[in-house]
Amino acid sequence: MALTLCFLLLLGLCGTTVSEGLPSPTKSPDVLEFELPAMNYETKDSYDAGPIGGLFQMVRVFLHVVQPNPFPEDTLRKILQEKFDISADYEKIISYEIGIIICAVLGLLFIILMPLVGFCFGLCRCCNKCGGEMHQRQKKNGTCLRKYFAVSLLVICILISIGIVYGFVANHHLKTRMERTRNLTDSNFKDLRTLLHGTPAQIDYILGQYTTTKERAFSDLDNIKSLLGSGIHEQLKPKVVPVLEDIKAMAEAIKETKEALLNVNSTLDQLKKSTAQLNTSLSKVKGDLEQSLNDPVCTVPPAAATCNDIRTSLSQLDYNNNLGQGYKSFNDIPEMVQNQTTDLISGIKSTLNSIGSNIGNISKQIPIQDKLSNFMDYINSTETYIHRSLPTLEEYDSYRWLGGLVACCLLTLIVIFFYLGLLCGTFGYDQNATPTRRGCISNTGGVFLMVGVGVSFLFCWILMAIVVVTFVVGGNVEKLVCEPYQNRKLFQVLDTPYLLNENWKFYLSGMVFNKPDINLTFEQVYRDCKENKGIYATLKLENSYNISEHLNIQDYTGNIINDFENMQVNIDNVVLLDEAGRKHLLDFNSSGIDKIDYDAYLAAVNKTPGELNLSLFADNLEAKANDLPQGNLKQSLKSTAETIRTIYHDQVIPLEQSMNTAYKTIQELKHNSSGLPARVTNILSSLDSAQDFLIKHVSSVIVQEMKKYGNTIIGYFEHYLQWVKISITEHMAACKPVATALDSAVDVFLCSYITDPVNLFWFGIGKATIFLLPAIIFAVKLAKYYRRMDSEDVYDDVETIPAKNF
Numbered sequence: 175m176a177l178t179l180c181f182l183l184l185l186g187l188c189g190t191t192v193s194e195g196l197p198s199p200t201k202s203p204d205v206l207e208f209e210l211p212a213m214n215y216e217t218k219d220s221y222d223a224g225p226i227g228g229l230f231q232m233v234r235v236f237l238h239v240v241q242p243n244p245f246p247e248d249t250l251r252k253i254l255q256e257k258f259d260i261s262a263d264y265e266k267i268i269s270y271e272i273g274i275i276i277c278a279v280l281g282l283l284f285i286i287l288m289p290l291v292g293f294c295f296g297l298c299r300c301c302n303k304c305g306g307e308m309h310q311r312q313k314k315n316g317t318c319l320r321k322y323f324a325v326s327l328l329v330i331c332i333l334i335s336i337g338i339v340y341g342f343v344a345n346h347h348l349k350t351r352m353e354r355t356r357n358l359t360d361s362n363f364k365d366l367r368t369l370l371h372g373t374p375a376q377i378d379y380i381l382g383q384y385t386t387t388k389e390r391a392f393s394d395l396d397n398i399k400s401l402l403g404s405g406i407h408e409q410l411k412p413k414v415v416p417v418l419e420d421i422k423a424m425a426e427a428i429k430e431t432k433e434a435l436l437n438v439n440s441t442l443d444q445l446k447k448s449t450a451q452l453n454t455s456l457s458k459v460k461g462d463l464e465q466s467l468n469d470p471v472c473t474v475p476p477a478a479a480t481c482n483d484i485r486t487s488l489s490q491l492d493y494n495n496n497l498g499q500g501y502k503s504f505n506d507i508p509e510m511v512q513n514q515t516t517d518l519i520s521g522i523k524s525t526l527n528s529i530g531s532n533i534g535n536i537s538k539q540i541p542i543q544d545k546l547s548n549f550m551d552y553i554n555s556t557e558t559y560i561h562r563s564l565p566t567l568e569e570y571d572s573y574r575w576l577g578g579l580v581a582c583c584l585l586t587l588i589v590i591f592f593y594l595g596l597l598c599g600t601f602g603y604d605q606n607a608t609p610t611r612r613g614c615i616s617n618t619g620g621v622f623l624m625v626g627v628g629v630s631f632l633f634c635w636i637l638m639a640i641v642v643v644t645f646v647v648g649g650n651v652e653k654l655v656c657e658p659y660q661n662r663k664l665f666q667v668l669d670t671p672y673l674l675n676e677n678w679k680f681y682l683s684g685m686v687f688n689k690p691d692i693n694l695t696f697e698q699v700y701r702d703c704k705e706n707k708g709i710y711a712t713l714k715l716e717n718s719y720n721i722s723e724h725l726n727i728q729d730y731t732g733n734i735i736n737d738f739e740n741m742q743v744n745i746d747n748v749v750l751l752d753e754a755g756r757k758h759l760l761d762f763n764s765s766g767i768d769k770i771d772y773d774a775y776l777a778a779v780n781k782t783p784g785e786l787n788l789s790l791f792a793d794n795l796e797a798k799a800n801d802l803p804q805g806n807l808k809q810s811l812k813s814t815a816e817t818i819r820t821i822y823h824d825q826v827i828p829l830e831q832s833m834n835t836a837y838k839t840i841q842e843l844k845h846n847s848s849g850l851p852a853r854v855t856n857i858l859s860s861l862d863s864a865q866d867f868l869i870k871h872v873s874s875v876i877v878q879e880m881k882k883y884g885n886t887i888i889g890y891f892e893h894y895l896q897w898v899k900i901s902i903t904e905h906m907a908a909c910k911p912v913a914t915a916l917d918s919a920v921d922v923f924l925c926s927y928i929t930d931p932v933n934l935f936w937f938g939i940g941k942a943t944i945f946l947l948p949a950i951i952f953a954v955k956l957a958k959y960y961r962r963m964d965s966e967d968v969y970d971d972v973e974t975i976p977a978k979n980f
Contacts, residue, residue: 206390206890208383208897210905213372216361217914219704221922223930226347229340230930233937237649240273245658247667254673274649281642284943285635292631316959317605323956324596327623330949331592337945338585340938345578348931352571355923356564362918363557365911370550376906380898387894391887441836449829455821459814578935581640584633585942591626592953595619599960612962620961623953630946641940648932656925665697687717700913709907716903792818 223230249266268275599622602615658664668674674681678690682699694714702712709715796815 206387206893208894208901210901211372211375211379213368215365215368215911215914217358217365217911217918219910219914219917221917221926223926226343226934229343229934233930233933234652236937237652237933240277241271241649241653242273243270245654245663246270247663250667251670251673254667255676271650274646278642278646281638281645281940284638285642288631288635288638295631296628320603320956320959323952323959324600327592327949327952327956328596330945330952331589331596334585334589334592334942334945334949337938337940337942338582338589341578341582341585341935341942344931344934344938345575345582348578348928348935349571349575351927351931352568355567355927356561358918358923359557359560359564362911362915363553366553366915367550369911370553373907376901380901380906383897384894387890391890437839441832441839459818459821577640581637581939584629585637585939588626588629588633588946589942591622591629592949595621595623595626595953595957595960598622599956603960612960616960617962620957620959623957623960627950627953627957630950634943634946637939637943641936641943644932644936645940648929648936651924651929652933655920656929659920659925662697662700665695665700669695669697683714683717686713689717692717699909700916703909703913706908706910708902708904709909710903712909792816 246266249263249270252263597619598615599619602613602617602619604613604616607613607616655664658667668681671679675684675690678684680690680692680694682696683692683694684690686694692714699712792815796811798811802811
């Protein structure tokens with residue numbers, strides 16, 4: 175039932191194309207990332223039996239020894255084709271089942287003969303035969319025989335105990351696994367519901383990602399100024415910007431030269447004014463001194479000599495003497511691109527909106543959600559049936575568990591009798607006691623051994639019957655179902671052409687597409703589902719609905735490519751430097767600034783303002799005035815000396831500083847103006863070259879950048895459409911829960927939960943039952959040495975002839 179359920183489930187999914195939720199991350203170079211919503215499943219895709227798995231493997235090895243023949247594929251094909259004739263093909267069955275048949279026949283002989291042997295043995299014992307006579311003959315090797323029988327029986331009991339342990343473990347393991355069946359069923363159905371309910375979310379996510387892609391494209395279209403315009407601008411920069419930077423530097427140099435010339439001119443004018451003012455002040459001082467020296471005191475010695483010196487020094491007071499427009503035009507390129515593509519951007523946006531509608535229609539055409547409700551009803555009804563059957567199964571399992579427990583307990587009882595017999599017989603045995611005088615404990619040990627023998631004869635045939643039935647069923651299920659399921663030979667048989675339907679080469683493709691020639695096999699579907707591939711690729715649904723034809727990228731991006739190819743952007747009116755600016759450069763080049771005699775100017779301003787040190791002159795004048803007698807002349811000369819000091823500080827010192835400044839300014843002007851005409855000539859040549867490049871090559875730059883910009887926009891949708899195609903064909907409806915459900919029904923429930931414990935049970939119980947045969951023999955032999963005899967052998971001291979004493 176479980177196997178049929180899982181195959182029906184798989185076929186149902188073929189028609190409904192449901193989805194699975196392993197993440198399907200896809201990253202684009204433009205940070206567009208898509209990932210299908212993840213689904214979490216409860217059921218594990220593998221089963222681990224734990225430590226008991228080693229025992230299961232041991233039983234499988236034994237079965238392989240008993241049944242080494244390969245899987246009978248041809249026989250199974252004949253059975254499925256209803257061409258199997260047991261009268262003609264029975265030899266093949268016997269040849270395949272020969273190992274199991276032999277073991278089963280031996281078991282049946284055991285079942286039949288053991289009660290007969292036990293009955294005959296009992297009658298024989300009642301007739302004082304077969305060891306029933308309570309007399310023990312003395313033998314020289316009696317002690318060795320007793321020990322040998324005891325050790326042999328002990329070893330056999332240990333082997334029987336191991337088999338009993340196997341039986342208890344297998345019986346308990348089967349019970350605990352049956353108790354987990356409900357949880358296993360619930361988790362599988364829950365995973366299938368998760369699979370079905372996750373489909374709409376995945377479809378909505380795929381459609382929703384088109385909105386994300388479209389918004390990203392709209393953002394780039396709205397930013398065409400900064401993307402396309404700036405791209406063109408960046409491509410022209412290496413050719414244009416250096417020229418504009420040179421012109422800008424030239425303009426700065428011209429400006430600095432102009433400012434230097436104005437500073438020199440201003441400084442020279444200031445020097446002229448300061449020199450004239452100094453001459454006026456000195457002339458006035460000279461006149462005042464001449465007038466003071468006309469005083470009558472200067473005619474009287476010794477003042478006359480002082481006045482003459484002052485008069486002689488009066489002679490020393492004489493004094494001796496347009497780019498911005500180019501930048502704007504170039505930087506306006508992005509704005510020009512945006513203004514000229516407004517209508518085109520609107521058309522592209524309309525095209526992208528229509529693509530979204532087409533993709534939404536495609537998602538509706540794929541047969542996914544139409545049958546989900548029906549399939550969900552099928553799952554619900556199946557789950558209801560299983561849940562209704564589980565209590566009955568659990569009830570029957572409790573009876574089975576009780577029967578297995580009774581069988582194990584019977585063997586346990588037998589081996590306990592043997593152990594008690596060995597224990598009492600060994601520890602109660604007295605070597606000095608004669609057979610008729612053995613102790614109570616030793617006699618009890620012999621009784622326990624015989625009780626064990628009796629119980630063994632009573633129940634061993636029943637135990638063997640259980641072993642034979644479970645061996646035949648469990649062994650064949652392991653070899654005919656579990657093993658071929660795990661190595662997938664069972665699928666290979668089902669995939670035989672014309673097997674399940676004589677008119678269909680491939681049954682599964684005939685069921686799904688009504689096209690039996692499509693190579694769709696059960697093995698391939700199961701393998702793909704185990705690898706978590708999508709139902710679309712697993713069932714080759716392109717034969718029903720070819721998503722590649724409906725999601726042809728060229729069909730969607732062709733119109734957008736044509737729109738970008740028809741895009742016209744004209745930036746021929748970019749002028750780096752207008753005629754006025756060019757004329758200014760030419761005028762500056764012919765201004766003759768390079769012909770100025772800077773050295774003459776530097777020599778002129780490097781002179782000191784006059785040969786006389788006015789400060790020293792004022793000190794000498796004051797010293798000479800001090801030599802004169804008191805009077806107006808002396809006071810007049812001191813006042814004049816003070817006036818000269820004032821002229822020195824207020825006029826001469828500032829004049830010297832102005833002359834130093836003028837010297838530095840002329841030096842700077844000389845440095846800045848050197849080579850300017852040659853630079854202007856080179857700049858004009860570069861300007862002509864750059865302007866020629868804009869005229870002749872700007873169209874190719876525009877085409878290149880427009881292609882790059884268009885590829886970016888189209889790349890978003892190519893990436894999205896490719897992701898949609900991959901998601902639908904490889905990730906949507908990933909059928910791993912279906913394979914897991916099939917594994918849970920066959921590999922886990924039937925094989926691991928039931929068959930493996932059953933096989934371990936008959937292996938353990940059968941082993942213990944078979945070892946009862948030698949245990950009976952040794953127990954009967956050994957009991958003779960432990961039980962108290964009614965008579966014994968005695969020897970005459972003279973003739974040493976044995977005789978019975980009663």
